[in-house]
Amino acid sequence: MSLKSIDNEQEIIRQIAGGSEQAFAQLFHGYVNNAGIVINAIVCSREQTEEILQDVFVKLWKDREKLLQVKQFNAYLFIILRNHTLNYLTKLVTERKKQEEYFRNVLQQDNKSDERLDILDKAIDALPAQQRTVFLLRAQGYKNPEIANRMNLSTDSVKKYNQLALRFIHQFISLRVTILFSLAASDFFK
Numbered sequence: 109m110s111l112k113s114i115d116n117e118q119e120i121i122r123q124i125a126g127g128s129e130q131a132f133a134q135l136f137h138g139y140v141n142n143a144g145i146v147i148n149a150i151v152c153s154r155e156q157t158e159e160i161l162q163d164v165f166v167k168l169w170k171d172r173e174k175l176l177q178v179k180q181f182n183a184y185l186f187i188i189l190r191n192h193t194l195n196y197l198t199k200l201v202t203e204r205k206k207q208e209e210y211f212r213n214v215l216q217q218d219n220k221s222d223e224r225l226d227i228l229d230k231a232i233d234a235l236p237a238q239q240r241t242v243f244l245l246r247a248q249g250y251k252n253p254e255i256a257n258r259m260n261l262s263t264d265s266v267k268k269y270n271q272l273a274l275r276f277i278h279q280f281i282s283l284r285v286t287i288l289f290s291l292a293a294s295d296f297f298k
Contacts, residue, residue: 114138117182121175132172136165139182143189150193155253155263160192167192200251207246210274231280235273242266243273 114120114135123131140161148157167188168175178184232240238259245255252270256263 121178121181124169124172125176127172132169135168139185140165143185146186147189147193151196153251153253155256156196156251160189160196164188164192207274210278227281227284228277230284231277234280235276239269239273239276242269243277246270 117135117138120131120135120138124135143164144157144161147160148154151157151160164185168185175181232243235243238261241259242255245258246252250258252263252266255261256266259266261269
């Protein structure tokens with residue numbers, strides 16, 4: 109999908125480069141809907157689409173003097189949108205891989221799967237209600253904006269609750285594994 113050029117685009121860009129907020133608003137309104145459709149088709153999240161759009165248009169405003177060098181603004185905008193969207197997806201995949209790796213490592217510390225699951229279940233049960241709900245929804249594959257919408261929280265709150273839950277679970281499991289290891293070592297050296 110491509111973005112359709114707006115009328116008088118070169119004149120509007122010239123005015124934007126000169127600092128015209130009115131011209132920038134005209135450019136924004138001329139492109140934001142189609143740009144949002146392109147991004148949302150990829151990320152499937154209204155909140156993330158809005159965040160990416162905001163980042164892109166803020167970047168355009170900050171670098172407005174460079175716009176005079178752009179020959180085809182719609183193609184230029186499309187590339188910026190694509191790059192920001194890909195960066196978002198890469199960050200999301202990296203975050204998920206880190207979480208999966210973390211739990212894989214934690215659960216591999218003890219060879220008995222029932223004990224591992226029991227410790228993890230106890231850790232999850234010990235979480236405060238909001239953190240537990242966020243953690244379980246993330247484990248089910250929900251994205252932060254979906255969880256935020258479902259729980260009537262901000263996306264930042266969801267991120268914070270998830271971080272706190274992960275930290276607590278890590279500490280809880282580490283302590284239990286240390287205790288189990290100490291007990292096993294004391295039995296071994298008797």
